[in-house]
C-alpha cells in the first residue's frame with residue numbers, strides 16, 4: 058500500500074531526537090523546513106544526521122517514516138512480501154553485492170498489492186553487521202523518496218521491520234556502468250553510447266545541484282551509474298548524499314566519505330564538501346569512459362595506477378589524446394569530440410575547486426560534443442569471449458553472438474554469484490576495517 062497520509066516532515070526529525078544536542082539540531086531542521094510542515098519535492102534534509110540510529114528496531118521510526126514520506130508514493134513493503142518476490146532471496150535472483158548488502162531481482166504486480174504496476178525490481182538488503190547502514194538506508198529513503206528525475210534511479214518502496222532494512226528500486230536491466238565498461242565479456246560500449254551516458258549522468262547531477270535546496274551526491278562513480286535497457290543512465294545510491302551549503306556558506310563540513318580514485322583532493326584533505334567535489338568525480342568517470350580504464354588499477358605499473366595522474370598531462374594536448382583513448386573503441390570515435398571531451402575532463406579535474414566548471418556548463422559542453430558525428434569512422438566492434446579461465450579469444454562479432462557467449466557463461470553463473478557474494482561479504486568485512494570495498498577503496 059502506498060503511503061497516503063500527509064503529515065509533517067518535521068515529525069520524523071523531532072520524534073527521533075533523543076538528547077539535547079539533537080533537540081538543538083531539530084530547531085535547525087525546523088528553520089530550514091520553511092515552516093510549512095507538508096512534504097514538497099525539495100525539502101531540506103538538514104538534521105538527518107541527527108536521527109537516532111542507535112535504536113534501529115524502533116517501530117516508531119517505521120511509523121514516522123511513513124508519515125513523513127506521505128505523498129511521496131513510496132510503497133511500504135513487508136519482509137514477507139519481499140521474500141516472496143525474490144524467491145527467498147535465492148541465488149538465481151542474485152544481482153550483485155556492494156558495501157550496503159546483497160541485491161536481488163524480484164517482480165511485483167497487483168497480485169502482491171492491489172494497484173501495483175507489474176514490473177521487475179531490484180531489492181537491496183541491508184547487511185545488519187554494517188556500522189553505517191541504518192544511517193545510509195535512511196538517507197537513501199529520504200532523498201530518493203522525494204527527488205524524482207529521469208536520470209535518478211526510481212525508489213519504489215522500502216521495508217523497515219524490526220531491525221531489517223530493505224530498499225526496492227526499479228530494475229535496471231544493463232546493470233552498472235562499471236560492469237558495462239570494464240567487464241571482459243561485453244561488447245565495447247560505442248562512442249555515442251559513452252557520450253549519452255556521460256550526458257545523462259551529468260543531467261542527474263545537474264538536477265541535484267540546481268534543486269531549490271541543492272544536494273551534493275558525494276559518491277559519483279561508475280558502479281553507481283545504472284543503465285536501463287536503452288542505456289539511459291540513472292544515478293543510484295544516495296546513502297552519502299548531503300544537503301548543499303545554505304545561505305552564505307561556501308561548503309559543508311563532513312567526515313570524509315566516498316571512494317578512492319573518485320573523491321576530490323580538497324575534500325579528502327579538508328572534509329570541505331561542495332558541488333564542485335561532484336564535478337571532480339564526474340571528471341574521473343568521464344576519463345574512465347574515454348580510456349576504458351578504472352580510476353584506480355592496482356594491476357598496472359605504479360605510474361599508471363592512478364588514472365587521473367596518468368592521463369592528466371595528456372588531456373590538454375591534442376596530439377596526445379589518441380594515446381589515452383580506449384583501444385576497445387578501435388578508433389571509432391570523433392576526434393574533435395574526443396579532444397573536447399578530454400579538455401572537459403581536464404577542467405573538471407582541476408586541483409582548485411573554484412576553477413572547475415559548474416555542472417550546467419558540463420551538460421552544455423557535452424550537448425555540443427554529442428553533435429560531432431561526421432568524423433566517426435564506420436567499422437565493427439570487438440568483444441572478448443572467455444573460454445577457459447585465463448584463455449581469451451578475440452573475435453569480431455554481433456550482439457547476438459555476445460548474448461550466446463553470455464548464455465554459455467551462465468552455466469557457471471550460479472557458482473560465480475555465490476563466490477562473488479562470498480567475496481563481497483569479505484570485502485564488507487575489510488571495509489569495516491578500512492580496506493577495499495567492491496566499488497573501490499572507501500574512505
Ligand SMILES: Nc1ncnc2c1ncn2[C@@H]1O[C@H](COP(=O)(O)OP(=O)(O)OP(=O)(O)O)[C@@H](O)[C@H]1O
Pocket residue numbers: 152153154155156157158160178179181210226227228229230232233280281283293294494495496497
Ligand atoms: N536497480 C538496480 N537494478 C539492477 N541492478 C542493480 C540495481 N541496483 C543495484 N544493482 C546491482 O547490484 C550490485 C550491487 O550494487 P550496490 O549499489 O549495492 O553496490 P556497488 O555500487 O557495486 O558498490 P558500493 O557499495 O560501493 O556502492 C551491482 O552490481 C549493481 O549493478
Ligand SMILES: [Mg+2]
Pocket residue numbers: 155280281293294496
Ligand atoms: Mg552502488
